[in-house]
Amino acid sequence: MTMEGEKAGFSADLRQVGRVVATEAKPNTAYEFHFWTGEGSPVGIGTLVVVDAGATQVYGVVIEAWSFTDVASAMHDYIGMEERPDNEPMTRRPEVRCYTAAVLRRDPEEPVQPVPVGPVYLSDDVCVKRSLRMDTYAEKTGVPIGVYQNGEMLSPVLLDAEFLLGPEAAHATLTGVSGLATKTSAIEFLLQSIFATQDNVACVCFNVKGHDMLFLDYPDQSPEDPDLAERYEKLGVGQLTPDDFAMYDALGVPCEAFRDVHYYAPYKEDQFNLSTLRSNPDVTHNVSALAWGLTDILEFAEVVLNRDDIDAKADAFIQYINQTVIRDENGIKLSNGDCLPPVRTFQDLERWFRQLLKHLEDEKGGRGEEQFRTHNVMTIRKVYNRLSNLVTRYRGLLVERDERCADLPWGEFKPGSIYVIDIAKMDAQGQDLVVTRVVSKLREYLEKKKLGVEKCVVVVDELNKYAPSDGPETYLKKTLLDISERGRYIGLVLFSAQQFRSQVHKRVVGNCGTSMYGRMDMDELSTPGYQVLSRAEREKLATLSKGQLMVRHPHFSQAIFVKFPRPNILRGSDGIKLFPEAGELSLEDVAVRVCREYDRTVTTDAVRAVVEESDRESVINALNRIRLECPPDPLAVLKKLAKSQPQVAPAGPGGFGAPRVASAGGDDYDPFEKG
Ligand SMILES: Nc1ncnc2c1ncn2[C@@H]1O[C@H](COP(=O)(O)OP(=O)(O)OP(=O)(O)O)[C@@H](O)[C@H]1O
Ligand SMILES: [Mg+2]
Numbered sequence: 001m002t003m004e005g006e007k008a009g010f011s012a013d014l015r016q017v018g019r020v021v022a023t024e025a026k027p028n029t030a031y032e033f034h035f036w037t038g039e040g041s042p043v044g045i046g047t048l049v050v051v052d053a054g055a056t057q058v059y060g061v062v063i064e065a066w067s068f069t070d071v072a073s074a075m076h077d078y079i080g081m082e083e084r085p086d087n088e089p090m091t092r093r094p095e096v097r098c099y100t101a102a103v104l105r106r107d108p109e110e111p112v113q114p115v116p117v118g119p120v121y122l123s124d125d126v127c128v129k130r131s132l133r134m135d136t137y138a139e140k141t142g143v144p145i146g147v148y149q150n151g152e153m154l155s156p157v158l159l160d161a162e163f164l165l166g167p168e169a170a171h172a173t174l175t176g177v178s179g180l181a182t183k184t185s186a187i188e189f190l191l192q193s194i195f196a197t198q199d200n201v202a203c204v205c206f207n208v209k210g211h212d213m214l215f216l217d218y219p220d221q222s223p224e225d226p227d228l229a230e231r232y233e234k235l236g237v238g239q240l241t242p243d244d245f246a247m248y249d250a251l252g253v254p255c256e257a258f259r260d261v262h263y264y265a266p267y268k269e270d271q272f273n274l275s276t277l278r279s280n281p282d283v284t285h286n287v288s289a290l291a292w293g294l295t296d297i298l299e300f301a302e303v304v305l306n307r308d309d310i311d312a313k314a315d316a317f318i319q320y321i322n323q324t325v326i327r328d329e330n331g332i333k334l335s336n337g338d339c340l341p342p343v344r345t346f347q348d349l350e351r352w353f354r355q356l357l358k359h360l361e362d363e364k365g366g367r368g369e370e371q372f373r374t375h376n377v378m379t380i381r382k383v384y385n386r387l388s389n390l391v392t393r394y395r396g397l398l399v400e401r402d403e404r405c406a407d408l409p410w411g412e413f414k415p416g417s418i419y420v421i422d423i424a425k426m427d428a429q430g431q432d433l434v435v436t437r438v439v440s441k442l443r444e445y446l447e448k449k450k451l452g453v454e455k456c457v458v459v460v461d462e463l464n465k466y467a468p469s470d471g472p473e474t475y476l477k478k479t480l481l482d483i484s485e486r487g488r489y490i491g492l493v494l495f496s497a498q499q500f501r502s503q504v505h506k507r508v509v510g511n512c513g514t515s516m517y518g519r520m521d522m523d524e525l526s527t528p529g530y531q532v533l534s535r536a537e538r539e540k541l542a543t544l545s546k547g548q549l550m551v552r553h554p555h556f557s558q559a560i561f562v563k564f565p566r567p568n569i570l571r572g573s574d575g576i577k578l579f580p581e582a583g584e585l586s587l588e589d590v591a592v593r594v595c596r597e598y599d600r601t602v603t604t605d606a607v608r609a610v611v612e613e614s615d616r617e618s619v620i621n622a623l624n625r626i627r628l629e630c631p632p633d634p635l636a637v638l639k640k641l642a643k644s645q646p647q648v649a650p651a652g653p654g655g656f657g658a659p660r661v662a663s664a665g666g667d668d669y670d671p672f673e674k675g
Helices: 004-011 074-080 125-131 183-197 226-235 242-251 281-286 294-304 312-325 346-362 377-393 428-447 475-490 506-510 535-542 572-578 587-598 604-612 616-629 634-644
Strands: 016-020 032-037 048-053 056-069 095-107 119-122 142-150 153-160 172-175 201-207 260-265 287-289 417-422 455-460 492-498 514-517 548-552 560-563
Touching: 016 048, 032 048, 032 056, 048 125, 056 125, 056 535, 095 125, 125 153, 142 183, 142 242, 142 548, 153 242, 172 183, 183 201, 183 455, 183 492, 201 428, 226 572, 260 281, 281 287, 281 587, 287 616, 294 312, 294 346, 294 377, 294 428, 294 475, 312 346, 312 377, 346 377, 428 455, 428 475, 428 492, 475 492, 475 506, 535 548, 587 604, 587 616, 587 634, 604 634, 616 634
Parallel strands: 172 492, 172 514, 201 417, 201 455, 260 287, 260 417, 455 492
Antiparallel strands: 016 032, 016 119, 032 095, 048 056, 048 119, 056 095, 142 153, 142 560, 514 548, 548 560
């Protein structure tokens, strides 16, 4: 099958470095061969080579190395050197260096025979392409992941988008020790690469660690703004090297920060400051609130309520509220002819429950009614008690009133955009709710093909914390399992990073089409998952330097070592130095800042005057409206809404409208319990 032209094409300039050798002690097989090299040959673990044996070409990757001389034992050498290691040897013994290579591909593919003896060459660009079968997809669906470097030569290594983003296979996972494995950086570079080569893909990132992914829209080097460039210079920001630029050139990926990034964070307890480190006024222009109301989270009742809280009866009543109560616009009629109020918000639900429970107590001449629409009054009280605590429990994320709700732009996702949700400051149960709801929504919109983009990558760092191999079955773990098993059919793709792959749920990593490894820990490498690698490969993994990765991908028959350039993105630690976190602001200051963001001519005094003479709750609502609608005249909106909003009467302890009143008895407090 080998065509003369092709063969001549790759062999003319190839550099011969060795010869295949097969001995009785170490025979070659169809999948592994040995070769020796001349002195000074640039061959090492991970080097790609090609054997040209006339009608057959075999491409391989070096996985093991050894060398020996003609000396029979150490004693012979010892005596030969007259027992002195610093003596000049009388004769120079020949030393032969041998390597074992694993077969990546053969031409022709059939018959599958032991690798023939023949000259061994270093692979060039064309051979690298053929070895990794990239020739079949490079043009159409190739996504650069890094370069294969051999001396001066940088050959691009591409992943196949059909196997990275679906539908053939999907998902990528990155493993490696903290700080040295460059996991987050590799994901950032891969995203840059995807956006540069694929249309119609967006990304949702969960920032789970401090300031890790909070400056994706700022370059690491030479920002356009001259003032900012000067500040970069002063702080010594910028770490890209000429080698990095050469890699960007070789890979054809633009060396720039992400163009379209949107940040979302829940409120702090005060409900007007956002809970994120990206709070410096110079960088808040693309930071929005993430605040959900009753209708947003009722279908996730299982996530927000403890398992023990919802027995079958309580679950049925929650379903009733979700399916009947919040959809009913006129209000449900009671037996005495009264109507319960329609429910949209937590605040409405509070009123609804109070009215319903009062009605049930008043019925039967004050002896009380036991049931409402087949639901027992005890169950109703229990559900009321649990739901009424949610706003307090998820303070900052869940809000009592619709005016305060703010969400991701469902249905209007833009290709090439990144939506970063900062959950770093949230507690575990808040993170659970955010990730579960966001992923469920993504799935719902992608299934209906209404997200605005065809594919969406979800980035989850520290996966071993969220989908551990042991521990309880959480809703979040179920959600992540679901993406990894079914996401590829609908375009929902999971990119994850973790220090210990062995501690992540097997089915999550098992479904990842592409696995990457940076510098690894020896303990982790000794776990069973890595026994498929040769000892030399494992040792190389334990000593990889920053920016080097080992990649497994469905098209590559063996693991391949690549290098990727530093992403041209401001590191979180530099970003926070350039844009230090702003302290907590008073409501007046937040109002001034929000208004001036949309209209620079608004004066501080004018805003302060409005806030001072208005009710706080209505000011908070007005600010949220302004943040959501970005009006050209924010002061006018503030004036209108701040004054027209009525004062909110706080509800009972733990009630939906209660501003930050913790219920005396915690979750178990029941406002209707007697005594
Ligand atoms: N391609 C690269 N080449 C060389 N150094 C790099 C490269 N990419 C990143 N680095 C350096 O490595 C550092 C750590 O990278 P990164 O934050 O991506 O690691 P990590 O594995 O995500 O760490 P952690 O486990 O702490 O989250 C970066 O601050 C950067 O200085
Ligand atoms: Mg990281």
